[in-house]
Amino acid sequence: MVRTIMKLENLRTYYILRKGLFGRLVVKAVDGVTLEFKAGEITAVVGESGCGKTTLGRTSLKLIEPTDGKIIFEDKDITHYKGDMKWFRKKAQIIFQDPFQSLNPYHSIYEILSEPLVVLGEKDRSVIDEKIISVLNEVKMTPPEEYLTKYPHMLSGGQRQRICIARALLVDPIYLVADEPVSMIDASSRAEILTMFRNIQKERDLAVMYITHDIATTKYFSDLIAVMYAGKIVEYGPTKKVLKNPLHPYTQALIDAVPDPDPNNRFRMRPVVPGEPPNPINPPPGCRFHPRCPKRFDPCDKDEPVLMEVENGHYVACHLFK
């Protein structure tokens, strides 16, 4: 039986914006998400900017307080946990999107990597050094000694992201949020970083939330996929199944929008969904995708569809499948 590490139950994260003296606007960034993360599995959370995927990742780490719902980590409800978080930080880590901004430019690689260990209570220098060397080897920064005295500006984007991955791995977490880990990196090194990350993840049996807007990479680097639109999961299932047989019209549109390299592309128009994602302050009633949906019919602008299992393990929130 595979161990469930992280469980999100009907999670909601709202941001309150003030407008005027008494006005209040509520941004429903995450609006009722239920997901499970198991050891050894990568779950890709895919969606366009503003759909709430980053908020979801950060809320799961309690970097943002949830408004409603439950966060259950290793069978412990931590939704409203207020005490010392260090035990949780040792087990749950994050890799940020931008390796250019998430490394302190005044710190050497050694300082950057030793900090989390020191903060989380490691005092023995030799243990720290040993751990840093081994984790640098793990992310293929070899020979590690060569990099310890370097500063972030001396490294390429890909190398910096390896440092960010190393930093997250140092404390031996069991749950990891990877927020667009390769979107700032050159296309040619993306596959390399992701392959390396995939190998490390398998070896360490990590539960990973892989947040991305690039549905093409999920095919190789995830086991499960959750497609998010305007704060909600619209489709969820094993990656291979979802990509081969996308059920939700939005998932289909996302897949159609990605070109494969083909010289004949230029002779045909790409199928597109009209319009743009809705404003999360005031999402449309009923199904949030209905104003853009090519297959909308009667109930779509009234009833909100719920996520339902259509096939074994393949869930979709769409009135077409009832």
Added chain:
Amino acid sequence: MVKNILEVKDLYLYYKTYKGIVQAVDGISFNIPEGQTLGIVGESGCGKSSTANTIIRLLPKNTYKYEGSIKLDGEEITTIPMDEFRRTIRWRKVAMVFQGAMNSLNPVLKVGFQVAEPLIVHLGMDKNEALDRAKQVFEKIGLTPAFLDRYPHELSGGMRQRIVIAMAMIMNPQLLILDEPTSALDVSIQAQIMNLLKSLKKEYNLSMIFITHDIALASDISDLLAVMYAGEIVEYGPIEEVLLNPQHPYAQKLIASIPRLREDKEPEFLPGNPPGLINPPKGCRFASRCPYRFEKCSEAPGLVWINGNHYVKCHLYSEGK
């Protein structure tokens, strides 16, 4: 026979920095037949944007070497004095959509005026007449006339990108350069913009240079493909040949690294980093990462024409010639 709208030959652009001379564009050559699109692909820092800046002659102050020949519609434009270039070529004949331009619209001016401004400045057109022309262009790019009176902050990213394209199109240029026009947009909006570009290409028989790091995206519009590496074009030719049957080892690796959604093919990867453009290696610049390197690679390779309009810069193909 279609005439070439652009012929670039042995083009150089070096910058002088305190660290040394940066060889950003190092002797590149290519042609674009009228009505066709050249995709320029490569990793960041390989000189793609510098190539575009050289063509539209936006040279930084620290330019050290600017040499070579650029013929636009048969006319040599590198020797035209700056003043005249600004008046007759830039924006009138060659326009450009800059990377991230959608974020540099003037926030205090209505977008209609911003699109019409070149007409007023360059052609001395009356403001109302210019706005009228802007309205026509707006229709072409899928925006209703109501948008003329909006301010940039009222528009979404995709709409702002349309505005920037309208700005470039307002003078009816012969050549449109697009530098990563969709990299900041979501995939569904990106597809809309690509469709717009395709319809403009068809309707105006527009010639374009499409710069991107995303080869799959380049294949969405390009007729020709140029693969750049460390300041050089290492392979250039019709997209059918370069994309489906790449010859240069770098082009092969780059194309194999694209994740494919619809085919069962693992993306390969290319270890190592490209060389710095200050004092790049003397011989082939790709040699240190190349799986096929041999002794000859310590010398700089020349262009080897494979057939017709397809060349590769690699010693593997120069033997026996």
